[in-house]
Amino acid sequence: MERIKGVLIENEPSILTKYKNPLRESFDITVFNDTNSSLAYIIENNLSIYFYVVRTTKNNEDSVKFFADKIKEINPQIKLVIIESENGADDEKKYDNALIFPKQIDISHIVSSIKQYIENIGEGKRRQYSRVNWPLHVIISYKDKSKNSIDRNILSISGNGAYISSDTSIPDKGDMLGLTISFKDFKLFTEAKVVWVNDDNKKPDLPKGFAVQFIDIGPASQKIIDQIIRDKLLQEILIEYKEENFS
Structure with a gap:
């Protein structure tokens, strides 16, 4: 059975170590250093990618917001997952319908939340939105x-x-x-x-x-x-x- 595809966008080694392998135990994860390098890949594979994981900081919040809006145009069924969120309430307003997790949330909870989202959508619906x-x-x-x-x-x-x-x-x-x-x-x-x-x-x-x-x-x-x-x-x-x- 083909594994569910997702994208992890992160350039901090300690964050990659924390999330990459646990995510790969449940999903087929492709890792990119920044949003710019991942965009063409997500467009090319938008019907098989179900989610992308990114961390917002003061330095990248504008570029992440622009990127998230572009992904929504490509296929709004691709779920935005924000990890290590330091301003959850503001992120919820800025990133409508995203999965947002603060630092203290265990990775197993993130994985189960993603799985639950995937169970609720179908392939036909994803094609319709693309x-x-x-x-x-x-x-x-x-x-x-x-x-x-x-x-x-x-x-x-x-x-x-x-x-x-x-x-x-x-x-x-x-x-x-x-x-x-x-x-x-x-x-x-x-x-x-x-x-x-x-x-x-x-x-x-x-x-x-x-x-x-x-x-x-x-x-x-x-x-x-x-x-x-x-x-x-x-x-x-x-x-x-x-x-x-x-x-």
């Missing part, structure tokens, strides 16, 4: 052969669905469609079901169109969709991260 906005060309075919195929743009995509922009020829909720999605040198085909329609300005922040849920997507197709999401995250977030840290 979503990016990115126009992708898609050819839509209908089960009803009397209807012609149409070309449209996917405006956002996640591991199990997408939102498609369309001013005309909007299908009905419940319709089954065939989607051929173009990405770099790939052409991905998948069946999808229309789960909601935005044709009466129900969601004014979105253009007219409809949302679909992918049906029985195979491992190879899922791998391509995950790559689409990772590439966009790398493109957007790493650029923003560099601007924030080196400007």
Whole structure:
């Protein structure tokens, strides 16, 4: 059985000694010296990483907050775990929904809290939250052969669905469609079901169109969709991260 993946970010040897091995007894832990070096790894593996452990200090609190916000954009199901917290109440306000532990908490309690969190989430939910906005060309075919195929743009995509922009020829909720999605040198085909329609300005922040849920997507197709999401995250977030840290 594959072990649950997590990330430990720490550059203090005594802290690493205290936490690294106990965490590795229960999880597959990858260690980084700082948030900057860990970001690309977390983006690349965001669907298999369940949590990351970091310690806040007066010197790094701004960079940790920025980093935590970026991880939340990547996949909010990745849990922030703060150890050795010296200002628990302030951390609770600053880091919404994080697991926060003061110095005196035993590592076994931290491990059990992480395990409890993991038990409460599922793989499908994690894929749903890993979503990016990115126009992708898609050819839509209908089960009803009397209807012609149409070309449209996917405006956002996640591991199990997408939102498609369309001013005309909007299908009905419940319709089954065939989607051929173009990405770099790939052409991905998948069946999808229309789960909601935005044709009466129900969601004014979105253009007219409809949302679909992918049906029985195979491992190879899922791998391509995950790559689409990772590439966009790398493109957007790493650029923003560099601007924030080196400007």
